[in-house]
Amino acid sequence: MTAVPTRTFYCCLPTRFGVVIVALIGLLGGGLIAVAGGLNSRQITGSRVSLGISIAVYSLLAFVSILGLVGAIGRKLVL
Numbered sequence: 001m002t003a004v005p006t007r008t009f010y011c012c013l014p015t016r017f018g019v020v021i022v023a024l025i026g027l028l029g030g031g032l033i034a035v036a037g038g039l040n041s042r043q044i045t046g047s048r049v050s051l052g053i054s055i056a057v058y059s060l061l062a063f064v065s066i067l068g069l070v071g072a073i074g075r076k077l078v079l
Contacts, residue, residue, distance in 0.1 A: 016072050023069035030061030 009018025037055040044051055 019068060019072040023065045023072060026065030027062050027069060030058045030065060034058040034062060 007015050009015050009021075013021075034055050037051060037058065041048070041051055041055070
């Protein structure tokens, strides 16, 4: 790994706090959009393939955000 000269995320916030915030935003945003797409899937008369792809992508975003959140919290507890 390379050394990082700064330990701040956005001007003055610590890096781990920034990771937690970004992970929470991704989790909430991706999860809400995936759930909304799933609920609207029966009402849509257009292409179901594109709807399925968008639900899968936003579900993947939520999953990766969970991994980032667990990693940031786990790293914070270790240090």
